[in-house]
Amino acid sequence: MENRCGRVALLGPPNAGKSTLLNALLGQKVTIVTPKPQTTRTQIVGILSEENSQAIFLDTPGLAQVRGRLSKTMNMAIWESLRQADLLMPVLDGQIYVRHLEQVAEDLGPLMQALIEDTRPVIIVVNKIDLFADKSLLLPLFDMLHKDLPRAELFPVSALEKDGIPKLRELVAQALPIAPREYPLDQLSTQPERFLVAELIREKLFLYLHQEVPYNLAVDIENWEECAATGQIVINGLIYVTKPMYKAMIIGHGGSMLKKIGSEARQEIQTLLGRKVHLELWVKVRDHWYEDPAFLRDLGLVAEDM
Ligand SMILES: Nc1nc2c(ncn2[C@@H]2O[C@H](COP(=O)(O)OP(=O)(O)OP(=O)(O)O)[C@@H](O)[C@H]2O)c(=O)[nH]1
Ligand SMILES: [Mg+2]
Incomplete structure (x- = not known):
C-alpha cells in the first residue's frame, strides 16, 4: 500500500475545540487547552504517524481580532497554515450553531469564502456533540454547510469525549496525498x-x-x-x-x-x-x-x- 502524507490545517473560531481535537487525534498533549478564547497563539504542529500514513496537523489561533503585533502574527499563523495545507479542516462548535444557524456566516464568512474558491479537500468537523442529546438538531446546520460547500465532508465529533476520533483519523488519512513520510515515526511535534x-x-x-x-x-x-x-x-x-x-x-x-x-x-x-x-x-x-x-x-x- 502506498504511503500518504500531508498537512492538515485546523481552522476556525476561538474556543471551537481545535486544540482539544488535535490532542485527541494524537492521543497526547501537544497543544494547550483552556475555556478562554484565544488560548492558542501560533501555529502548533502535531504529527500523527500510522502504518501507511502521516498526518501533519497544524493547530492555529482562533479567527478573531486581537490587538497589536501579536494579533498580526496570530493571523499570519492562520493564513500561513491555510497556505501550507493539503487538507483543510475547519472546526466548529456545534452547540453554538444548532441554536444560531445565522451565526455561521458571521463567524466563518471569510474562511468559507476562501474554501469555496479553493480546490483542496475539506473536512468540516462539527465538535461538542456531547452537549446535546438530540443529534437531529445537526441537520439544518449540515444542510447549510453542504449547500455552501458541496465538496466538504461533514463530520460530527466530541473531541472532549473522544467520540468519532478513530473514524476521523481514517478519513483524514484517506484524504492525504500519496507521498513519503516527512518525519520519523516517533516525532510528535516540531516545537521544542x-x-x-x-x-x-x-x-x-x-x-x-x-x-x-x-x-x-x-x-x-x-x-x-x-x-x-x-x-x-x-x-x-x-x-x-x-x-x-x-x-x-x-x-x-x-x-x-x-x-x-x-x-x-x-x-x-x-x-x-x-x-x-x-x-x-x-x-x-x-x-x-x-x-x-x-x-x-x-x-x-x-x-x-x-
Ligand atoms: N463539551 C465539550 N467541550 C469541549 C469539546 N472540545 C473542546 N471543548 C472545550 O472547549 C474549550 C476550548 O477548547 P480549545 O481546544 O482550547 O479550543 P480552541 O479552538 O483551540 O481555542 P483557541 O485556541 O482559543 O482558538 C475548552 O474548555 C475545552 O475543554 C467537546 O467536544 N465537548
Ligand atoms: Mg487552541
Whole structure:
C-alpha cells in the first residue's frame, strides 16, 4: 500500500475545540487547552504517524481580532497554515450553531469564502456533540454547510469525549496525498520541549487569571539545567506582564496564586518529561511586550517560515 502524507490545517473560531481535537487525534498533549478564547497563539504542529500514513496537523489561533503585533502574527499563523495545507479542516462548535444557524456566516464568512474558491479537500468537523442529546438538531446546520460547500465532508465529533476520533483519523488519512513520510515515526511535534513547557505554564495562568490578565502575559523559559546531585531538572520560567497590577495579581496574597500555578504546571511538566522537575517562576513587568517583533520571535510565537 502506498504511503500518504500531508498537512492538515485546523481552522476556525476561538474556543471551537481545535486544540482539544488535535490532542485527541494524537492521543497526547501537544497543544494547550483552556475555556478562554484565544488560548492558542501560533501555529502548533502535531504529527500523527500510522502504518501507511502521516498526518501533519497544524493547530492555529482562533479567527478573531486581537490587538497589536501579536494579533498580526496570530493571523499570519492562520493564513500561513491555510497556505501550507493539503487538507483543510475547519472546526466548529456545534452547540453554538444548532441554536444560531445565522451565526455561521458571521463567524466563518471569510474562511468559507476562501474554501469555496479553493480546490483542496475539506473536512468540516462539527465538535461538542456531547452537549446535546438530540443529534437531529445537526441537520439544518449540515444542510447549510453542504449547500455552501458541496465538496466538504461533514463530520460530527466530541473531541472532549473522544467520540468519532478513530473514524476521523481514517478519513483524514484517506484524504492525504500519496507521498513519503516527512518525519520519523516517533516525532510528535516540531516545537521544542522548552516551548511546550512554557505553554503548560501559560495554560495554568489562563485557567486561574481572569478578564484581561491572561491576554497581557507571556511566558519564557530562561534557564533549564539538570542537577547532577538530585537528578532533577531545574527550570526557571519568566512570566512577562504589561503592568505592575497584573504582577501583583499573578503573585497573589503571600505568593499563593503563583504557588498554585507553579505546582500544577510542575506536575504536568514532570509527566511530559518523565523526570522530577524543580520549577521556579518569576514575574516581570515589560510594557508592550506584544509589540516587539524580536521578543515575539524569542518566545516562539513567530514560526520560522513566517
Ligand atoms: N463539551 C465539550 N467541550 C469541549 C469539546 N472540545 C473542546 N471543548 C472545550 O472547549 C474549550 C476550548 O477548547 P480549545 O481546544 O482550547 O479550543 P480552541 O479552538 O483551540 O481555542 P483557541 O485556541 O482559543 O482558538 C475548552 O474548555 C475545552 O475543554 C467537546 O467536544 N465537548
Ligand atoms: Mg487552541
